[in-house]
Amino acid sequence: MDRRGLLKGVLAGAVAGPAAGLVTAAPASAAPAQFNVLVGDVNSGKIYLFDRNKPFTDANIKWSLNPAGSGHPMEHRFRDTSGDGQILLAATGTPTSGTASIYRRRDKRKLWSANVPNYPHAIERARGTGVVVVAGRSHGSGGGTATGGSLHVFRPTDSHSGSLVRAGSPIPFHQAHGLLWDPQLERMWVTGGKRLTAYRIVTTASSAKLVEDTARRLDEFTRAHDLQPDYRNPGRLLVTDTYGVYAVDTSTMRKSAPLHTRRLVKSYVHHSSGEQMWTGAVEGGNAFGTKWVHFNVSGVARARAGAIIYKARLETPNYR
Template identity: 40%
Template sequence: MMNPSSPQPGTAGAPVAAAAGDYKVAVTEQRTGQILVFDRNDPFTDHHVRWSFSTGNAPGWTHPFEVRFRDTRRYGAIALMTFGKPGEGRAGIVNVTAKNHLTRSDLLWTARITSYPHSIERVPHAGTVVVAGSRDRLHVFGPSSSDPATLKEVQTLTFTKAHAVLWDDQNALLWVTGGKVIRTYRVEGTLRAARLHRHGPDITIAGNGHDIQPDYARPGTLLVTDSHHVYSVDKARRAVRIVARMPYVKSYVRHARGQAMWTADPDIDDSVWGGSTVHFSSGGDRSRPGAQIYKARIYTTLFH
């Protein structure tokens, strides 16, 4: 069983070379209802799948939107995932190290989410799990112990078009984007007493906020996407600058070695939310014919 890659952050503000790296990439493949992990430099074919989670496209489990890998004391690496369609979705957690190919029978925890769940994150010190429902809310789940099976919803906050959540372990903040807003929250309390509280002024962006990722090449900054832009966000100064313009970008991240990776919707007029290609700034793109790839993630448990 593979271990999550651990890219080492570079120096904030230093020039970053776009070197092709050898790391693992997780994709959310919506046509087949799978999350698939590949080596970045391998073909993205069935033969080269290193790890997978398959839903069977069961009701509520269609269209994987998010996958995040996080460390826990109890299980080691876990995967947090969201799936679904408007009115019927799921959030779930699996033990990554259990075996190479998992299904819904391997879930440690799952919850029905009717607000079209697009993203999920775990706040480690609190044991809290936060799900962004892209219609209009944030769902906060707290456990009664270290067992994810004890998670239950303890708070619901209004957040129109909430699309992405990310924990910032450097500043102890939860970052959220949706609509034309980037917002931060403090997490106070632990387990089922954990609650989110708004912190600091909102940051305004031009389009519909879609994704938040660390910039592993520049600690202290985040990468945020909307319908037509990629932004670099200085976490300490809450300052935003545009680093790329591209249509309908769904996810964007930069490896510690400087290589950028992104996904986009090649045809906004169809009913599919992604394409068959994961794009890289160097070293060649990777395609999976017939796939509908929504997001691509660096396979790591690091927050920055």
């Protein structure tokens, strides 16, 4: 079923044409692009790094981590810092509790963690200020039907991640699911429910707060889920919701026609090579996903035996 869904996605992109599709035809003899993939396994609770061109087996694990807190690894991304080198941002949780944490990549030392009073689905760090934002939907089961959600803001008191402290009360945001810092616009993008919007981060020596840029609000989604940059097309965001994958131009705030119409895509990224990588659930299956990570252009799918992979991220710490 998952492979059929992949084929439908490729065909949908091809039929839609250049304005809507991200699929680029690669020469048959071209080698698949080489990059590393960071995946979160809901079953084991662990995060793994693999070469996308090798089987996702224990023998090929390049890096792994069992993050703080019990629960599902909902978000995992590398970021560069001046104080701590490269770090991993992680969000883990269950429908009743959650943890946001930061690890130094080179030695896996936990630098910081905080309990989040809802079900966290994303964590992001704003370059420059070092402010960290965590997005979570409300408590309880129900997936897309659950109500509520919020953004949690943490500010550093020095140049190190371990100095992060809470900055004010949680900000209500219905079904908060996705976060992405935009260094070009200096905005924190947030998505969830029907909404994609951007926030300015206003800081002083003793405070940090999010101020919505209402000119960049778009209420055109159905249970918006994942939010990623388009690494081949700077200035575009890629947003998934229950019914498909879309691009949004950050200058005009125009939403594209569906790039792919596959339902229940949990994560989606467009690599600079043109490759498209995605994970997703199937109707009647596990709500978090399957054991597969799919690559549209090369037509390859990698499985992690015994795993349920929720999100797959590029190893890169770049925001764009």
